[in-house]
Amino acid sequence: MNNVELFENERAKGYNQFVDAWIPNYHYFLDCLPKLLSKTPVKDLLVVGCGTGNEMDRFVHSAEYWSITGVDPSPEMVSQASDKFHSCENVTLVEGLVTDLSIEKKYNAGTLLLVLHFLEDNGNKLALLKDIADRLVPGATLVMLDITGNKNQIRQNLKVLRLLLPDGLDEAQISNRLNRIENELYPVSEERISELCQEAGFEEPLRFFQSSIYMGWLTRKK
Numbered sequence: 001m002n003n004v005e006l007f008e009n010e011r012a013k014g015y016n017q018f019v020d021a022w023i024p025n026y027h028y029f030l031d032c033l034p035k036l037l038s039k040t041p042v043k044d045l046l047v048v049g050c051g052t053g054n055e056m057d058r059f060v061h062s063a064e065y066w067s068i069t070g071v072d073p074s075p076e077m078v079s080q081a082s083d084k085f086h087s088c089e090n091v092t093l094v095e096g097l098v099t100d101l102s103i104e105k106k107y108n109a110g111t112l113l114l115v116l117h118f119l120e121d122n123g124n125k126l127a128l129l130k131d132i133a134d135r136l137v138p139g140a141t142l143v144m145l146d147i148t149g150n151k152n153q154i155r156q157n158l159k160v161l162r163l164l165l166p167d168g169l170d171e172a173q174i175s176n177r178l179n180r181i182e183n184e185l186y187p188v189s190e191e192r193i194s195e196l197c198q199e200a201g202f203e204e205p206l207r208f209f210q211s212s213i214y215m216g217w218l219t220r221k222k
């Protein structure tokens, strides 16, 4: 499947350590999520690409009671999430794609964190956003976090990211990873994110957060 980035083996096992090192302010961003979505009238959330459940965790432990559905195609990531939430009756995990979820059920809010930059802008990004829009009620907020920027922005912000990395990381690994981000992932410009969202049936998105190459976006289903 070319519209899926599978996280397996060491990549799945070491995922949480990896994000801690490589995404400055990631935990701050996650902590903001329940506040950002606090005006949601019915607290049922769709978490797309939920991985090991980092963002779900914030909603499980928030003051308000959320019904949370996480969907992710990587069995090893879903298995970690499932270990974490096996006793939470408000959490449903689906191993698969958004298209595996019923189109009848509509959610009142959604998240899409660190997924879109793995998909090519050849229809795959748009298809995922449309599939999400189809499963949200009108007015539902979608929060996104994604590597965003034109080539020059990404190049400059990768230099900033290098400065912010924790001490002690292996230099060869740093270079490999920076090179992979620059040349093998599929970030798009801010303008393109905006176009994609609107074409998929969302309002013009608002960039409310940035930490080096990572931008946080808020949009609403039209």
Ligand SMILES: C[S@@+](CC[C@H](N)C(=O)[O-])C[C@H]1O[C@@H](n2cnc3c(N)ncnc32)[C@H](O)[C@@H]1O
Pocket (backbone or CB within 6 Å): 003, 004, 005, 006, 007, 019, 048, 049, 050, 051, 052, 053, 054, 055, 071, 072, 073, 074, 077, 097, 098, 112, 113, 114, 115, 118, 128
């Ligand atoms: C970098 S992880 C992000 C996990 C989680 N959102 C977080 O912030 O910790 C990317 C996740 O996206 C999932 N993924 C890849 N392709 C996908 C797709 N087409 N639809 C939904 N999830 C996808 C992967 O399996 C992986 O778990």
